[in-house]
Amino acid sequence: MSTVIPAQVLVVEDDPHLAAGVMENLRAEGYEVSVASDGEQALTWLTGHDCALIVLDVMLPGADGLSVCRTLRARGNTTPVLFLTARGDPADRVRGLEAGGDDYLAKPFHLQEFLLRVRVILRRWDWYRNASATSATAMLRFGGNEVDFRAFRARSWSGESQELTEKEAMILKVLAEHVGQIVSREDLLERVWGYDVFPSTRTVDNFILRLRKRFEKDPANPRHFLTVWGVGYRFLTEGEP
Amino acid sequence: MKATRVFQLTALVLVAVSAVQVGWWLFDQHAYTVEKVSAARAAYAEQVAAAQALLDSGAAPERVRQLLPGIVISAGHASLAPELAAALTSEEHRRSRQYAWEGSFFLLALAACIAVIARALRAEAHVREQQDSFLALVSHQFKTPLASLQLSLETLALRAPSPEAARPLIDRMLADLARMEQMVTQILESARLERGRVDLKPEPLQLAAAVSRVIAQLAERERPESVAISTDIAPTLTVVCDPLALDVVVRNVLENAVAAVKSAGGGRIALSARTNAQEIELQVNDSGVGFAPAESARLFQKFSRLRAGASGYYGTGLGLYIVRRLLELAGGRVSAQSAGPGKGASVRLTWPAAAAQATTPAQTAVGQETRP
Numbered sequence: 327m328s329t330v331i332p333a334q335v336l337v338v339e340d341d342p343h344l345a346a347g348v349m350e351n352l353r354a355e356g357y358e359v360s361v362a363s364d365g366e367q368a369l370t371w372l373t374g375h376d377c378a379l380i381v382l383d384v385m386l387p388g389a390d391g392l393s394v395c396r397t398l399r400a401r402g403n404t405t406p407v408l409f410l411t412a413r414g415d416p417a418d419r420v421r422g423l424e425a426g427g428d429d430y431l432a433k434p435f436h437l438q439e440f441l442l443r444v445r446v447i448l449r450r451w452d453w454y455r456n457a458s459a460t461s462a463t464a465m466l467r468f469g470g471n472e473v474d475f476r477a478f479r480a481r482s483w484s485g486e487s488q489e490l491t492e493k494e495a496m497i498l499k500v501l502a503e504h505v506g507q508i509v510s511r512e513d514l515l516e517r518v519w520g521y522d523v524f525p526s527t528r529t530v531d532n533f534i535l536r537l538r539k540r541f542e543k544d545p546a547n548p549r550h551f552l553t554v555w556g557v558g559y560r561f562l563t564e565g566e567p
Numbered sequence: 568m569k570a571t572r573v574f575q576l577t578a579l580v581l582v583a584v585s586a587v588q589v590g591w592w593l594f595d596q597h598a599y600t601v602e603k604v605s606a607a608r609a610a611y612a613e614q615v616a617a618a619q620a621l622l623d624s625g626a627a628p629e630r631v632r633q634l635l636p637g638i639v640i641s642a643g644h645a646s647l648a649p650e651l652a653a654a655l656t657s658e659e660h661r662r663s664r665q666y667a668w669e670g671s672f673f674l675l676a677l678a679a680c681i682a683v684i685a686r687a688l689r690a691e692a693h694v695r696e697q698q699d700s701f702l703a704l705v706s707h708q709f710k711t712p713l714a715s716l717q718l719s720l721e722t723l724a725l726r727a728p729s730p731e732a733a734r735p736l737i738d739r740m741l742a743d744l745a746r747m748e749q750m751v752t753q754i755l756e757s758a759r760l761e762r763g764r765v766d767l768k769p770e771p772l773q774l775a776a777a778v779s780r781v782i783a784q785l786a787e788r789e790r791p792e793s794v795a796i797s798t799d800i801a802p803t804l805t806v807v808c809d810p811l812a813l814d815v816v817v818r819n820v821l822e823n824a825v826a827a828v829k830s831a832g833g834g835r836i837a838l839s840a841r842t843n844a845q846e847i848e849l850q851v852n853d854s855g856v857g858f859a860p861a862e863s864a865r866l867f868q869k870f871s872r873l874r875a876g877a878s879g880y881y882g883t884g885l886g887l888y889i890v891r892r893l894l895e896l897a898g899g900r901v902s903a904q905s906a907g908p909g910k911g912a913s914v915r916l917t918w919p920a921a922a923a924q925a926t927t928p929a930q931t932a933v934g935q936e937t938r939p
Contacts, residue, residue, distance in 0.1 A: 341711050343739045347718035354726060385707075412710035434714035437721035 333378035365389035384411035501561035510558035593670035618645035793833030827855025
C-alpha cells in the first residue's frame with residue numbers, strides 16, 4: 327500500500343531548523359510531510375487529517391509531547407509516535423513509552439538512524455495492517471473472547487467490551503499467527519517494538535499479564551496465554567485441557 | 568566533596584552526641600548533689616533524735632553537747648545548729664549554680680557547632696542542586712542546535728545536494744553555530760558576574776552609537792528580514808558605562824526582542840531614549856509574542872524562560888539575568904512590561920545620568936579586588 331500512496335508523516339517540532347531538516351529528509355525519502363510547531367497545532371491538525379506516523383518532540387511550548395501523545399491515545403488515535411527529545415536517559419524513555427510512544431530517539435540523532443526507525447515503525451504497521459486485512463485475519467475468537475484487530479476492540483468472555491492498545495493488539499496478532507507454538511519474549515519484542523530492544527523482556531511479561539486480565543476467566547491459572555518457563559509464551563485458542 | 572560531606576556529617580553526629588552527654592551529666596550531677604545533701608540532712612536528723620533521747624533519759628546537756636557537737640540544746644529541747652543547716656543549703660545551691668553555668672556554656676558552644684555544621688551542609692546541598700540544574704539546562708539547551716547542526720551536515724553528506732540546494736542548509740548551520748556561540752558567551756558572562764569577576768571601566772559613551780553598532784552586528788549575523796528595527800535616540804545622549812557591558816546589555820535585550828518578534832511571525836522593534844536630571848532611559852518596544860504581566864519579575868531571574876518563547880525558543884534563560892546584573896553594577900535598573908501574550912513587550916533600561924554617575928565611580932568597582 328505504502329508504495330502506491332506515499333505515507334503521510336506529521337512532524338511536531340518547535341525548533342524551526344530541526345523541523346525543516348526533518349521535513350526535507352522525510353520528503354526526500356518519499357513521504358508526505360506536514361509540520362506543526364506546538365502540541366495544540368498538532369492536535370488540531372490530527373482532528374482533520376490521518377497520518378501513518380507522528381514524529382513528536384518532547385519539549386514543546388505549551389503542552390509537551392508526552393501529554394500530546396496521551397491526549398491522542400485517550401481519543402482512541404493509535405497512530406504510531408516516534409519521540410524526539412533532548413533528554414535520553416532511561417527514565418525519560420520509559421516515560422515516553424508509557425505515554426503511548428512507539429519509539430524514542432535522543433537529540434542529537436543520526437539522520438540514517440532516524441530514517442531507519444521511521445521505516446521500521448511504518449513497516450511494523452504495514453505488517454499489522456496486512457495481517458489484519460482479510461475478514462478471516464481481522465477477527466480472532468478464543469475461549470468466548472472476540473478480538474477485532476482493525477477496530478482495536480474486543481469483547482471478552484464476560485461480555486465486557488474492551489479497548490485494546492496498539493501494543494496489546496500487536497502482541498495478540500503475533501501470538502495468533504503462531505497458535506500452539508512457543509513464541510520467545512525476544513521474538514515478541516522484535517516483532518512488536520522493532521529492532522530497538524530497549525523495553526526489557528519484563529515489558530513483554532507485563533503486557534501478557536494485562537492480556538490475561540482481559541481475556542482469561544482465571545488470570546492466575548491461564549488457559550490461553552501460557553508461560554513456557556525460561557523461554558516465552560504459548561497461545562492456545564481452545565484453552566489448555 | 569564526598570569525603571568532606573562524610574566528615575561534616577560525622578562531626579555533626581559527634582557534636583550532637585556530646586550535647587546529649589552534657590545534658591545527662593548536668594542532670595546527673597544535680598541529682599547527685601540533691602541526694603548527698605538530703606543524706607546529710609537525714610544523718611543530722613538522726614543526731615538530733617539521739618540527742619533528744621539522751622536528754623529525755625536524763626543525760627546532762629553538757630555531756631550531750633560534747634558527744635554531738637552539731638546539736639544545740641535549749642530548754643531541754645535538741646535541734647540542729649542553724650549554721651550547719653545554712654551551710655548545707657548553701658552548698659546545695661552553690662553546686663547547682665556551678666553546674667548550671669558550666670553546663671549552659673558547654674551546651675551553648677555545642678549548639679553553635681551544630682548550627683555552623685548544619686549551615687555548611689545546607690549551603691553545600693544548595694550549591695550542588697544549582698549546579699545540577701545548571702548542567703541539565705545547559706546540556707539541554709545545547710542539544711537542540713547540535714541536533715540541527717548534525718542533521719544539516721548529515722543531510723549534506725547523504726544527499727550531496729547542488730550548491731543552490733545546499734545554501735539554505737549552510738545558512739542553517741551557520742545560524743546554529745551562532746546560537747551555540749551566543750550560549751557559550753552568555754554562560755561565561757553570567758558565571759563571571761556570579762563570582763564578581765568583572766572589571767568594569769566606566770567611560771562616557773554615546774548611546775545612539777552603541778545601539779546602532781549592535782543593530783549592525785545583529786543584521787550581519789541573523790539577517791532578520793521579518794523584523795523591522797527603528798531607533799529614535801538623540802546622538803548627544805551619553806551614558807557613563809563600561810563599553811563592553813553596554814554592548815552586552817543592548818545586544819541581549821535586542822536579541823530577546825528579535826526572538827520574540829520572530830516567534831510571532833515578524834513585526835517591529837522600536838528603540839527610543841530620553842533623559843532627565845537623574846537618569847537616562849532606553850526603551851525597547853517590540854510587537855512580539857509578549858508575556859503574561861505576572862511573569863515580568865521572573866524574566867530577569869537566572870534560567871527563567873517563558874513558555875511562549877518570549878526569551879527566544881533557543882534562549883539559555885541567562886540573557887536578561889546578565890542584563891539585570893550588569894545594570895545593577897552600573898547603578899542602573901531594568902524592567903519589562905507586557906499587556907499579555909501576543910501583545911508585544913517593552914523593556915526599559917535605566918542608567919544614572921552622566922553627572923551623577925561621575926561623582927560616584929566606586930559604584931562600578933565591584934570585583935576589582937579580585938584582580939591580582
